Amino acid sequence: MSDLTMWIIFLAVGLGTFAMRLSFVELYGRLRIPPLLSRALQYVPASVLAALVLPAVVYPGGHGDLALNNPQIPAAIIATLIAWWTRNTLLTLAVGMGALWIFKMIGL
Template identity: 70%
Template sequence: MSDLSLWGIFLAVSVGTFVMRLSFVELHGRWRVPPLLSRALAYVPASVLAALVLPAVVYPNGQGELLLSNPQIPAALVAAGVAWKTRSTVLTLALGMATLWALKFSGL
């Protein structure tokens, strides 16, 4: 691939990204979001976070099989329980990491 075609691809992708982002800014006040779509969009951040975190917890280092000796799974379960009960981000992070470190240092 030549340098000119590579720069053409970069330019096309950047213009496409700019147009997509500009369309949301320009249509913000003119387009009314339906209530069903608005309710569904409220779950997008949680689902994206779960999609990013779960594979890293279940399959560390990119391995392709589920290992029961993986200390990240019980630590994630503890963190999920703490988050569900307390709704505290700081406490969830602290207890989840403490559990992970305790399991790693104990050799379990």
């Protein structure tokens, strides 16, 4: 593939991505979104975060097999419970990291 073809592909993908994002920003204020869709869109950030974090917790190092002696799993469960009970982000991070460090120190 020539350099010119690569640059044309990069430019086309960049413009396409920009157009998709701009369309949501520009059209969001002008279009009336149904209440059901609006409620569903509130859960998008949490689901994206879960999709990014869960594979890193369950498969440390990107390996495809589930390790039962993985200290990240119980630490993530504890952090999830703290987040659910307190709704405090800083406390969740502190308790989750503290639990992970403790589990690593005791060799879990």
